[in-house]
Amino acid sequence: MPEASALADLPAASPMHLRQPDMDALRPAFSTHKPRILILYGSLRAVSYSRFLAQEAARLLEYFGCEVRIFNPEGLPLPDAAPASHPKVQELREWSAWSEGQVWVQEFDADGRMKPSSYYDRVVDVCEELVKFTLMTRDASNYLTDRYSERKEEVEKLEQRVSLRSL
The missing domain is CATH 1.20.5 (Single alpha-helices involved in coiled-coils or other helix-helix interfaces)
Incomplete structure (x- = not known):
């Protein structure tokens, strides 16, 4: 348990609800279903680059084996502008409960x-x-950080070097 002085720097936190990582709890049986990902964007424009990016991310996530839903915010009321029973509010709540990953x-x-x-x-x-x-x-970080763009860049650099040598 951290010392009280460490908790003093977290005035908005409730110390009785903060927990240190439990190493044994980090090793449960793996789920067998596809990861469920909800993608949210906020633009309502007819030509929305954030929606285009959301769609591209969905294609990539599906390729990597995820089940993906994209929430369309069109018709979602502003906070407190409609009852919780509003269909778009209900859809967002249901999809949020369904998903396994989000950032707010x-x-x-x-x-x-x-x-x-x-x-x-x-x-x-x-x-x-x-x-x-x-x-x-963290123990698999070399594999997890083996990035497509960096592998691609290394091959292009190698091809360029080989091409220069043949001149």
Whole structure:
């Protein structure tokens, strides 16, 4: 357990709910279903580059074996502008519950800190998950960081060197 002084620097956190990583809990049986990914974007423009990027990401994720849904925000009411029973609110809630991965962003106060809220709690959730994923994947980081773009760049550099030698 961290010392009280370490917790003093986290004024918006609830110390009794913060947990250190549990190494044994990081080794459960692997799920056998495809990873469920929800992609959200906010643009309502007819030509939306964020929607294009969401669609491209969906194609890549599907290629990598994921089940993907893209939430179309058209018709989603502003917060508190419609009841929770609104069809788009219900769709977003159902898809959020279905998904296994999302990122949410919240505004900060004038001091650059988040106030205690359900949004802050979600940030804590994401930080906990980041630590858990890091602990779970760090021993395989060479494989996990074997990037397409870098492999491609290395082949192009090699081809260029070979081409120059044949001159």
